[in-house]
Amino acid sequence: xxxxxxxxxxxxxxxxxxxxxxxxxxxxxxxxxxxxxxxxxxxxxxxxxxxxxxxxxxxxxxxxxxxxxxxxxxxxxxxxxxxxxxxxxxxxxxxxxxxxxxxxxxxxxxxxxxxxxxxxxxxxxxxxxxxxxxxxxxxxxxxxxxxxxxxxxxxxxxxxxxxxxxxxxxxxxxxxxxxxxxxxxxxxxxxxxxxxxxxxxxxxxxxxxxxxxxxxxxxxxxxxxxxxxxxxxxxxxxxxxxxxxxxxxxxxxxxxxxxxxxxxxxxxxxxxxxxxxxxxx
Amino acid sequence: xxxxxxxxxxxxxxxxxxxxxxxxxxxxxxxxxxxxxxxxxxxxxxxxxxxxxxxxxxxxxxxxxxxxxxxxxxxxxxxxxxxxxxxxxxxxxxxxxxxxxxxxxxxxxxxxxxxxxxxxxxxxxxxxxxxxxxxxxxxxxxxxxxxxxxxxxxxxxxxxxxxxxxxxxxxxxxxxxxxxxxxxxxxxxxxxxxxxxxxxxxxxxxxxxxxxxxxxxxxxxxxxxxxxxxxxxxxxxxx
Numbered sequence: 298x299x300x301x302x303x304x305x306x307x308x309x310x311x312x313x314x315x316x317x318x319x320x321x322x323x324x325x326x327x328x329x330x331x332x333x334x335x336x337x338x339x340x341x342x343x344x345x346x347x348x349x350x351x352x353x354x355x356x357x358x359x360x361x362x363x364x365x366x367x368x369x370x371x372x373x374x375x376x377x378x379x380x381x382x383x384x385x386x387x388x389x390x391x392x393x394x395x396x397x398x399x400x401x402x403x404x405x406x407x408x409x410x411x412x413x414x415x416x417x418x419x420x421x422x423x424x425x426x427x428x429x430x431x432x433x434x435x436x437x438x439x440x441x442x443x444x445x446x447x448x449x450x451x452x453x454x455x456x457x458x459x460x461x462x463x464x465x466x467x468x469x470x471x472x473x474x475x476x477x478x479x480x481x482x483x484x485x486x487x488x489x490x491x492x493x494x495x496x497x498x499x500x501x502x503x504x505x506x507x508x509x510x511x512x513x514x515x516x517x518x519x520x521x522x523x524x525x526x527x528x529x530x531x532x533x534x535x536x537x538x539x540x541x542x543x544x545x546x547x548x549x550x551x552x553x554x555x556x557x558x559x560x561x562x563x564x565x566x567x568x569x570x571x572x573x574x575x576x577x578x
Numbered sequence: 579x580x581x582x583x584x585x586x587x588x589x590x591x592x593x594x595x596x597x598x599x600x601x602x603x604x605x606x607x608x609x610x611x612x613x614x615x616x617x618x619x620x621x622x623x624x625x626x627x628x629x630x631x632x633x634x635x636x637x638x639x640x641x642x643x644x645x646x647x648x649x650x651x652x653x654x655x656x657x658x659x660x661x662x663x664x665x666x667x668x669x670x671x672x673x674x675x676x677x678x679x680x681x682x683x684x685x686x687x688x689x690x691x692x693x694x695x696x697x698x699x700x701x702x703x704x705x706x707x708x709x710x711x712x713x714x715x716x717x718x719x720x721x722x723x724x725x726x727x728x729x730x731x732x733x734x735x736x737x738x739x740x741x742x743x744x745x746x747x748x749x750x751x752x753x754x755x756x757x758x759x760x761x762x763x764x765x766x767x768x769x770x771x772x773x774x775x776x777x778x779x780x781x782x783x784x785x786x787x788x789x790x791x792x793x794x795x796x797x798x799x800x801x802x803x804x805x806x807x808x809x810x811x812x813x814x815x816x817x
Contacts, residue, residue, distance in 0.1 A: 304679065307674060406648040406654075406679070577629060578659060
């Protein structure tokens with residue numbers, strides 16, 4: 298039997314060999330350029346200046362590349378990355394089952410569990426690669442546009458407010474990218490979970506997005522404040538907390554454990570169904 | 579070589595395979611025949627561990643497909659009615675992907691399989707540029723890697739032109755002769771089966787109507803088509 302490394306390498310080759318895998322990367326680049334262009338408009342800059350100056354900070358110092366990168370990330374990551382992670386994860390099993398290549402794989406002397414594990418690992422690699430891409434390109438685009446400067450952070454939903462010099466700010470970005478890889482895996486896992494069932498790839502993607510957006514809507518309604526702690530999107534948003542002056546590691550740890558508890562449960566249920574499923578033409 | 583023991587499978591209310599028992603001898607050229615919905619594909623699915631039987635078992639080379647999946651399927655190569663590939667990748671990459679889930683295949687083994695099916699010149703082209711016949715040959719190459727003892731071919735000549743059908747037939751016969759393979763063919767092309775397979779199993783409504791050497795089994799049947807139709811009609815009258 299070939300090793301897990303070789304199987305994963307070839308699974309990644311399949312994944313990154315498809316054009317649709319790159320839609321997410323392309324879309325983020327486009328949105329970054331679009332947001333930076335919009336932020337050049339005077340009304341946008343005036344609103345930003347008002348926010349900074351009412352808090353006693355200089356616009357020129359903090360309307361910087363690092364701040365713009367944060368703005369881009371907080372406003373795009375949830376909605377766009379959910380879309381593209383769900384698209385790719387929803388394809389992982391369902392598309393191959395639909396195309397018939399999964400039948401070809403499953404007549405090989407390999408356990409279904411192994412096939413599923415390799416696919417899930419590839420899904421996690423994709424998730425991490427998209428997150429690293431988003432953070433790095435947001436930073437590069439922001440810095441190219443306005444230079445490094447200081448970082449001004451304001452995220453009311455998570456209650457985060459802070460100001461940082463360039464060095465400490467980059468350390469926070471480092472924490473953010475690691476945490477993003479860990480927490481957005483839940484979006485991919487959800488897509489992968491639905492993909493294990495007998496359904497079209499598009500259905501797996503739509504179900505994933507529906508669930509996440511409903512979860513987000515509930516989070517945004519103030520009357521449901523008391524149940525926020527049960528919502529996936531509340532915990533997925535914990536990556537922003539690394540930008541708080543005192544990083545609440547305990548609260549972040551809680552969210553990570555909660556999300557991975559969900560991930561493992563989704564995987565167990567989807568995996569059990571996959572192991573018992575009939576594959577016919 | 580392949581032993582089906584009291585195999586049954588139900589999809590909802592429909593009984594697809596009904597207590598099927600069959601022995602396919604080592605080194606034989608055997609055909610599984612039947613009308614659409616007779617249970618052929620389900621039977622093949624159960625042989626390959628893709629469809630889980632409700633009862634009964636499949637044993638290949640002494641290994642139960644359900645309990646000793648790896649050992650049983652390690653001896654089998656299979657192609658399906660419409661072989662599916664990663665069309666955006668080359669034929670060679672496709673072979674590498676499918677073979678990565680078997681025991682390691684050497685470069686020489688891969689080149690030999692590619693040569694056997696005559697795809698040397700086009701193996702590095704993307705599969706989307708292949709004709710139907712080339713896809714069938716690529717499917718056969720992946721079934722031959724790593725060297726199996728059993729070949730299960732579901733409609734291997736489906737959609738091929740007369741020349742392609744002839745080539746596929748010669749390929750199957752030469753592989754059988756060269757490697758002493760046990761070959762199980764599932765096909766609607768009775769004229770082809772007649773040339774390739776001396777032994778057949780005929781299914782109807784999931785039940786086994788006949789198995790064994792078809793020539794001489796029924797007096798007055800000069801062709802497999804006549805024998806098949808006579809057997810199926812008799813089976814219908816018994817119901």
